[in-house]
Amino acid sequence: MAQLVRIRDELPLPRDLLVRLHDLMVQARALEERLISMYKSGHGYFWIGGPGEEAFSVPLGLLMKKGQGPAYDFLHAHYRQSGTILALGEDPVGALRQMKNTASDPYSGGRNFGGHYSIRRLNVVPVTSTIEVQYLMAPGTALAQKRHGGDAITIVTGGDAGTAEGDFASCLLWTTRPGQELPVLIVVTNNQWGISTPAATVHATRNLSDRGKAFGMRTKTIDGNDPIASYQELAEAMAYVRKERRPFLLEAKVSRLYGHSSASGANLVAEEQDCLRGYEAKLERYGVLDREQMDAVRVRHAEALAQAARAVIEEPQPSPDSIWDHVFAPKDGG
């Protein structure tokens, strides 16, 4: 008993949180792998997603204040955020449905690519393919939150290459208007690539987070491959944003484990660091989970997803006439 307590004391995060992080990371990875295999077996036309970012995306979702409306956190995500979505408690079957573009796809009714979430009841605004525009909308939800009072914040995420769009700079500027600072956690997930273009060939900035400095913004670059560090850094940054009602620019170095998308093959890239492997080694070292337990987690998620996918691929496609649905919302907003 004494020994157990000592071990728990030494853990960087509570044991149950470490386990939960692991479980979600594995689920997120298994989801992406299932989506890739659906794509490869002809049950989807395009795959893009976040394998290699789970160590960052999962803690982000866990730390969000979940709910609908300005009293809760808003998420303006890009297309690699499935870990965050699962951490928000979302059923992964929705992602499978979107991959298969079924009528039941809860995010777009079979209209949009996989990974393009939209969950109004969780303040997840629609993910758009158009790089970086989310950075322009984030100040808007944040202004509503600041006005509403309380501690809810807006989170916006996007890649490193996308910071070349002027929209990234606009976000830095609009969140720091003197006296009108806005509670936005501005995230850049830096995987060092924009499709085939290495970041080092186009960006002179040593850390992308340095871009915030001229605006007097708090900034940090962290190791997004370490879920513990990510959790701690995110907790600190989000606490700052919640309390101070000011922005924080957080850059997380992450991996692109299966390349850019199905357009580049969606194959495992051996050179990329795998956050899950590193984390599992740590969990074993801490004595939190052993290999067998962790394998069981993986099998459990993989099987559940495989089974769900088998059902999803039988679900009906949207009808041709449905293109006319939702061009406009009804008067009351629907």
Next chain:
Amino acid sequence: MAQLVRIRDELPLPRDLLVRLHDLMVQARALEERLISMYKSGHGYFWIGGPGEEAFSVPLGLLMKKGQGPAYDFLHAHYRQSGTILALGEDPVGALRQMKNTASDPYSGGRNFGGHYSIRRLNVVPVTSTIEVQYLMAPGTALAQKRHGGDAITIVTGGDAGTAEGDFASCLLWTTRPGQELPVLIVVTNNQWGISTPAATVHATRNLSDRGKAFGMRTKTIDGNDPIASYQELAEAMAYVRKERRPFLLEAKVSRLYGHSSASGANLVAEEQDCLRGYEAKLERYGVLDREQMDAVRVRHAEALAQAARAVIEEPQPSPDSIWDHVFAPKDGG
């Protein structure tokens, strides 16, 4: 004789240069005042220009390498750059013609607002009303110059409020691509206003020039109301850009002496610092010019411009059919 030499030694710039600076500043001011009076007497529909920026815009033009093509400096200016244009040796009658939108207007054939210069033989690309887009084009001329070899550079100018457009950030990024740095003098003339909006209410950046730092760019904020300091700082910055083939972000604090434009009345704003007054006091103190001489300069320019304007207002307007001219350039580029 000994005394004269001593005085010259103490002058911050050569005497003839000080005189030339003064002459051009007075001419530029007289030109803007003539344009305003044309507008006010119904000989023009709109005025916008650079009175209050002469201490910066004139030295800039004097320091440019004049000519056509990539062996010479390019200017991507905004609409307050008449001092630079005159310092390039341009006849001010062109500006009067554009104000009166005559067919003879050398910059747009009566099509565009005054202050919207275009002088191909001097590498002055067309000034557009669209704020900040010039910052996107400047890297292009600079790339051609870098490729061409030699020491020619590109200069781009714009106001403080305009830096809120993402295009300003794009310029910082495109001129600093690693290994592909570009010889651009990036200028911001900070008059602390965007029409009616004070800079301090929208920009958190202490110095706008700080925006360049994250890109590893040399930056400086200078007093653009002092023509001697401006000349020296510009000379240094331009020498750096010419030699190192890398960008330099220079912010000049300037005045907006007649308000934003004719839309806001085009009346003298007493609170704004007048660079010409300060400079003339200095020139008197240095013993370079006395009051009488300086008054004569002003009278000479004002009269020449008044006379030119009397002629210009009699010149014919473009014909209705001319709207069809130059929609396309002929095969050889014209």
Next chain:
Amino acid sequence: MAQAIRMALHYAEEHLGVTDIFGEDVGPPLGGVFTVTQGLSTAWNTPLDERGIVGMAMGLAFAGQRPVAEIQFCDYAFNTMDLLKLAGQMCWMCNGDWNLPMVLKTPVGAGIRGSIYHSHSFDAVATHLPGWRVVMPSTPLDAYGLMISACQEANPVMFLEPKALLRVRGDEPIPGEPADPRALSKMIDAPLGDRSGWRPQWPALSAYAVPIGKGKVVRPGGQLTVVSYGRMLPLCAKAADDVAAEGVDAEVIDLRTLAPYDWDLVKASIEKTGRALFVNEDTEVTNFGEHLVRRAVDELFYRLLAPPRLLAGKAVPGVGLADNLERASVPQPPEIAAAMRELAALAP
């Protein structure tokens, strides 16, 4: 019309939940380059960044606010086309999960000697953006009523302000407006000079709404249908009066809403007259008037007595500053009258 829109926005702030009216120089002290937003309690100045403005509006709408954003001139909205597309797509893209109740207002068109970059029209690009309501009033009362409707919509509404009409006074008063224009001006126009202590005195206004999607016959006639909107509308009405003396009896329709437009009204009129003239000032290639011509041909070909015509801006890169150039570029009263005459004279 500037005062009418301002009063509608005041009403909308007070009664329709409008939370933010913003754009470049929209807040105090200026209250907009056309004075449209003077004295409004939720008006504020943005950074000079049109993309940021549209993004802010979308974000506010996502969060349940009711934003009215302004682009200072539609000429400066072209770098936001992707965002405008997205705003129009958002509800459809997520299969109805979200909707964006936002208004984007922007002055359009020529007529104030605005030269190349203050004379653009926006109707062609706006009507090519699915998911948007697009309105464009030609009278102060319609401007008032359409803005009231816009601020009650669940979807993005583009409110195109014919800038040359912003200083025009209407024949029909806004409900609540004092009869004496000087009295109104004294109440709601900001004074010259220092405005820091100034507060407007708003008249008692009502929710007079012009429904989106409804056109209006402004001049009945039997021989020829003329469909227009915005700045061209009064010119068409005037030209119709002029040619009436020569025996040409034109029916003039103010479309008022461009999307969704009132096809029933237009169709019924063309069915009656057999002749149609569409007038707007946007450049004439891939122009919204061409859509109306196409629809007329599609549905009414066999009832047409003459080819439906479009009179629009010349397909040149801009509206030049010199009067000759502006006049040669966008439809002028004599041309409109001539087009009516010609069309009426064409034998079937």
Next chain:
Amino acid sequence: MAQAIRMALHYAEEHLGVTDIFGEDVGPPLGGVFTVTQGLSTAWNTPLDERGIVGMAMGLAFAGQRPVAEIQFCDYAFNTMDLLKLAGQMCWMCNGDWNLPMVLKTPVGAGIRGSIYHSHSFDAVATHLPGWRVVMPSTPLDAYGLMISACQEANPVMFLEPKALLRVRGDEPIPGEPADPRALSKMIDAPLGDRSGWRPQWPALSAYAVPIGKGKVVRPGGQLTVVSYGRMLPLCAKAADDVAAEGVDAEVIDLRTLAPYDWDLVKASIEKTGRALFVNEDTEVTNFGEHLVRRAVDELFYRLLAPPRLLAGKAVPGVGLADNLERASVPQPPEIAAAMRELAALAP
């Protein structure tokens, strides 16, 4: 077609003074998301910034270079509309002082299951931009010849690549192209895997140019004129063949250039047939095909035997991913054939 454009760009680098071919992922190693720019010696990767790309092209053109810029998908060009407007205005704005010899290429249209943001069309907005040449090939040989012409132009040229045709092989070879497609692929397609040591072996190419502004009759016929371009063109040609068996004799015209378009060719054909069908896949409100309908009505009303028709994309906010949705959104072969049949059957 990807290879054809690549070969034209190679020819243009070698002989026409093209100095820069650039865009996102345009340079090595990828050579473009559709392989169009593989192995080109002046190809380079830009930052992910479409506004920067267009600005760079304009700047290079100002400085006497000959840039060919790419926007990875036209869906991502909408935030550059102001710059595209400016590029088209530049020569006119300065009264002919400057001109901008630049090419902007971008893949357009649906047909590859690209969903909402890789299926947009650009012809409506492009044709509404005065000062631009706009071309859109439907065969590899035309793509080659139009790109050669584009690289010789003194004005901005928009080169719209029908993305679903980029992998299509043409019936007519490019002059210089080896007869065996595998031989060509071996010469100029980048290998899989490490490409750092790879250099293409270019065939001996010639300056085969398709003049800008010239359409082409791809199938002569007497009963009905069908005008299309890009991806819809082969569908129209095929449909014409299909309905021929039923006795409908359609003439199919490939417009190839949208601005300035070959009105003489179109007009002569409609004068002959009295019936016109315009087909494209852009959304149908304020659509370039509506301009063509308008012009046909304007100039040929009294010779028309039936209303000229437009078949275009549905006016919904996007092309949905599921096959049902894409098929319901953009014209499909059966619809095209049906439109031909109907039009041919209409009694005057």
